[in-house]
Amino acid sequence: MTFTITSLAERPDRWPAVRDMVGSRPVFVTENLVGATFFPRIAAELPAYVLYAEDEDGEVVATAHSVPFALHAPGRGDLPARRCG
Secondary structure, X not given: OOOEEEEOXXXXXXXXXXXXXXXXXXXXXXXXXXXXXXXXXXXXXXHHHEEEEEOOOOOEEEEEEOOOOOOOXXXXXXXXXXXXX
């Protein structure tokens, strides 16, 4: 089976299919008012960071949401040397 990976920046018309993909929203989003409020903003404000995979029939079969983060920006410090907790 062949899959095509695309971003919402390239195909904003696919947002409904990406949004409505079964199981595409993690529990921390669906059961948290803050997450549920801000998660959709990724697609609206940073569509290049929303990727989706379509199968040969054009069905969305996977999604990935991310946000850019500049760790080495002034005043940000460093990540811990090891995992906490």
